Amino acid sequence: MATETELKGKIRTKVVQLTGELGRKPVVVGDDDLLLEKGILDSAAVLELLVWLEVEFDLELDLDELSLDNFGSIDKMAAFLMARSGG
Amino acid sequence: MAFPIRTPRVNNNDDIVRLISLAASPGTFVSAGDLVAEIETDKATFAVEAEHAGYVLAYLHEVGANVAVGSVLAWMGDSQDEAIPAPDMPASRKGAAAEPTLRAALLLAEFGVAADEVTAAGDRLSVTDVEAHVALRGLVRRATPATTGPAARVARPAYVLPGVAADVQDLSVTERGMLRTVTWHRDEAVTGYVEIAYDFAAWEAYGSAFQREHKLLLNPVLSLMAYQLAALRDRNPKYNATVEGERKVLYHPVNVGFTVQGGDRLYLTVVSGAEQLTAREFVLRLLALQKAAMRGKLEAAETSGATIGFTSMARWGVVRHQPILPPFTSLMVAHAAPLNGQAALGASYDHRLLTGADVVAALNFLKEPPADEG
Numbered sequence: 001m002a003t004e005t006e007l008k009g010k011i012r013t014k015v016v017q018l019t020g021e022l023g024r025k026p027v028v029v030g031d032d033d034l035l036l037e038k039g040i041l042d043s044a045a046v047l048e049l050l051v052w053l054e055v056e057f058d059l060e061l062d063l064d065e066l067s068l069d070n071f072g073s074i075d076k077m078a079a080f081l082m083a084r085s086g087g
Numbered sequence: 088m089a090f091p092i093r094t095p096r097v098n099n100n101d102d103i104v105r106l107i108s109l110a111a112s113p114g115t116f117v118s119a120g121d122l123v124a125e126i127e128t129d130k131a132t133f134a135v136e137a138e139h140a141g142y143v144l145a146y147l148h149e150v151g152a153n154v155a156v157g158s159v160l161a162w163m164g165d166s167q168d169e170a171i172p173a174p175d176m177p178a179s180r181k182g183a184a185a186e187p188t189l190r191a192a193l194l195l196a197e198f199g200v201a202a203d204e205v206t207a208a209g210d211r212l213s214v215t216d217v218e219a220h221v222a223l224r225g226l227v228r229r230a231t232p233a234t235t236g237p238a239a240r241v242a243r244p245a246y247v248l249p250g251v252a253a254d255v256q257d258l259s260v261t262e263r264g265m266l267r268t269v270t271w272h273r274d275e276a277v278t279g280y281v282e283i284a285y286d287f288a289a290w291e292a293y294g295s296a297f298q299r300e301h302k303l304l305l306n307p308v309l310s311l312m313a314y315q316l317a318a319l320r321d322r323n324p325k326y327n328a329t330v331e332g333e334r335k336v337l338y339h340p341v342n343v344g345f346t347v348q349g350g351d352r353l354y355l356t357v358v359s360g361a362e363q364l365t366a367r368e369f370v371l372r373l374l375a376l377q378k379a380a381m382r383g384k385l386e387a388a389e390t391s392g393a394t395i396g397f398t399s400m401a402r403w404g405v406v407r408h409q410p411i412l413p414p415f416t417s418l419m420v421a422h423a424a425p426l427n428g429q430a431a432l433g434a435s436y437d438h439r440l441l442t443g444a445d446v447v448a449a450l451n452f453l454k455e456p457p458a459d460e461g
Contacts, residue, residue, distance in 0.1 A: 023404070036306065043305040044348075044402050047374075051381040061378075063371050066304040 007078040014052055015074065018045045031074040046071070057081060089144060089164040089171055092123060095135060096156045101128040102219055103153050103268050106160070111143045114167050123161060126154070129264055135160060142167045155219040158208035187212035194218070197228045222270035225263075225333065251392055252339040254324075255331070258439075263333055266439050276330070276417070280409045281443050282433030285454035287425055293456035297366070307370040310345075312422060313397035314369040315453050317341040317361035319418075320395075325440045326449055327394045329415040335440060336415075344393030344413050345373055349380040355413055356380055357393045396420065410435050417441055420453060 002010070008031055015029050018041055027040055035041045041049065050071065054061055059081075070080040097104055110122040117123060117137045124135040124146070141163040148154050162171045185207035187195060194217045195202055202212055205220040221227075258266060266273055294308025301307075320327040324337040341362040344355045356376035361369055379385045396419035398410045406426040410419045410433075417437040423430065432454055436446045 022402070036304075042402055043307075043309075046305055047377055048381060051378055054378075054382065063375060066374070067302055068304055071304050 004078050004082050007081055008074050010056070011049075011053075011074045011077055014049060015041065018048060021045075029074065031078075033074070034068070034072050035074075036072070053077065053081070057085075059084060089162050089169040090139065090141070091159040092135065092137065092161045092163060094126065094154045094156050094158050094160045095133065097126065097128050097131050097133045101130075101268050102156050102215070102270055103223055104128055104133070104156060106148050106150055106152050106154055107132070108150060109146055113143050113145050115143050117141065117143060117163075126160075129261065129268060137163065139163070141165055142169070144169055144171055153223050155206070155208055155216065157215070158206065185210065185212040187217075188214065190214045191217050198226050200226065218270055222267055222273065225267050225273075227274075251342065251394065253328075254337045254339070255334050256337065258330070258333050258335055262335065262439065266330070266333065269438070272439055276412055276437035276439060278409075278412045278435040279438040279441075279443060279446070280433060280435050281446050281450070282407065282421075282431045283447060283450045283454065284429050285432055285450075287430040290454075290456050297370075301367055301370075303370070305374065307374075309397075309399050309401075309422060310370045310373045311366060311456065312420075312453060313343050313345050313358075313373070314361065314364075314366050315457070316343050316395050316397055316418075316420065317364075317369070319449055319452065320362060322452065323445060323449075325445065326418045328417050328440055330417075330437065330439045338394040340394065342392045342394045343369075344396035344416070344419075345376070346396075346398040346410075347377050347380040349383060352380075352383075354380045354385060354390055355393055355396065356385065356389055357391060359388075359392060398422070400424075407431055407433065409433065412437060418446065418449065420450070 012029055015035065019027055022042065022045055029040055033040060036043065036046060050061060050066065069076065071077050094104060104126040106124060107127050108125040110124055111117050118140045119137055121137050122134050123137050123143060126133050126135060144162040144164045146161045147159055154160060187202050188211050191212045191214050194214055198221050200217070200220065205212055205216050207213070207216050271277060290308055290312060294306050294311055297311060298306050320341050325335065327341050328335055328337045340360045342357050342359045343361045344357050347354045347356050356373070358369060358372050358376065364372065376385065376389055379389065393413050393416060395416055396410070396413050398419065399422035400408050401422055401424040404424050406423050408421050408423060410421045412419050412435045417440045419435045421433040423433070432450050434446050434450060
């Protein structure tokens with residue numbers, strides 16, 4: 001399992017890629033930015049991000065795990081993944 | 088010299104019109120522009136006027152008759168005793184059939200109709216003549232091998248969803264008229280499209296409130312709009328229906344089809360029995376389907392059986408799109424991105440079952456979120 005810092009880097013790269021696919025201007029994404037609330041990604045793009053996380057990290061996310069507390073920002077996602085992997 | 092008044096086309100969809108009145112008796116002199124007859128379709132009434140002054144010699148149809156567009160409606164002449172040319176007389180009056188063109192002859196054989204049963208609009212019996220004849224009588228192509236009797240008249244596949252409970256009813260007179268008059272949608276839906284302008288702000292606020300209340304990660308506003316489709320069935324069962332032959336099939340469950348882009352594939356995911364789900368259950372069920380679609384893990388049952396549909400291209404900035412109607416359904420709603428603060432909500436629909444007014448009523452219902460707070 002990657003370190004939390006490496007995880008954040010991977011997720012950040014994916015977020016920037018998704019913003020580009022949405023046709024949005026390049027953005028600087030802070031690790032604590034709330035991706036939906038700040039309008040960095042739309043709901044469908046966040047869903048794409050979740051699916052990417054499942055594939056990339058070989059896990060299956062339950063619907064009740066899909067919360068702002070777990071996936072609202074890059075920080076929260078990395079923390080969730082670390083906790084999931086026991087790291 | 089005699090000259091014809093031909094049956095005008097009232098609108099692009101109708102090859103057959105109904106003669107509803109005759110304005111002048113044979114032998115009467117009319118001036119150019121005088122009314123000679125009135126015709127109608129299911130959508131409009133139209134006054135047929137004399138293009139030139141002259142005497143009305145004869146009408147070739149009686150009031151109430153269905154008449155092919157382009158065929159001779161009446162003959163006029165410079166004097167009352169002009170002879171009416173034979174070729175444009177109905178075949179039955181001439182006592183001999185007009186010779187069919189090759190394609191018309193093939194079509195006659197397909198429907199098991201004799202040439203002398205069909206009225207020719209011109210010198211030769213054309214495909215248009217045959218199509219008008221079979222449409223008027225609701226005939227369908229013969230089964231193969233050809234047999235006789237009513238059973239031979241049904242040779243089409245069953246256009247209904249397998250395994251979806253439904254009530255089957257005969258079409259109303261108006262619906263049957265639409266089915267037979269617009270000949271090319273007799274067997275399959277040819278969609279109409281309408282849209283309304285509306286303010287999306289109310290839905291945005293509703294979706295955000297729902298998201299907060301249920302602690303959801305994703306804004307469920309589009310899912311909630313799709314969920315509102317489930318309530319349409321009780322307002323008018325024809326929104327959740329299809330046409331099979333000359334019957335309408337009114338589905339019991341509301342199986343909401345919702346388009347999902349998964350990579351380079353577009354899926355129509357289906358939430359079955361939406362009318363029995365709470366809004367939250369619907370949102371979560373659809374979320375699971377969206378996730379499965381994006382991972383390419385949808386089961387066959389999760390992409391089949393839609394009885395009504397919803398699609399959105401708003402995330403790509405599309406402000407108007409006309410969706411394809413899923414098979415065996417009558418309504419597909421299209422959500423789009425606002426333009427200058429004004430959003431459009433549109434729908435493709437099966438014109439055999441629904442009128443534009445029906446669909447506008449549905450869209451007006453869908454444009455407002457429910458009165459509760461989600």
